[in-house]
Amino acid sequence: METTTLQKINNLIKDLPDYLAEELLEYVEFLVYKFHKDENLSDEQKRVILRGLEDIKYGRTHIEPEK
Template sequence: MSIPIEKINDLLKKLPDEDKKEVLNYTEFLIEKRKRAFKEFLENVPEEDEELSPEEIEALREAEEDVKAGRVKTLEEVKRELGL
């Protein structure tokens, strides 16, 4: 779910400063929580026990080039295209 930043900014403007500090603290907490969860996920990923095929290596190289060139779509764009 994407929330326009303008809506967040409008809501923040309505808060007193002491509440803005709480919003800031909670936002920082959420970011750190996600970082910890991602780190834990990565630490528990099973190791791959087989080597990548030449085709897989080439597909990864092409995907990396696509990302660098900006040839990517957001999840929302893909959902729209698929009618989801």
């Protein structure tokens, strides 16, 4: 039987020492915060961000001409 991603994560967490489990908790809380923060973006804001990430990926830059 193939294990799900959450099952794999759970199995890995069981073996962590307490001090690393606490660090993992902080990271997971950050991911939850980041997820909810992004939910508040409009579709237009998300589109602009994705376009910017694509520009970065392909080395496209937008340089303002000097005045």
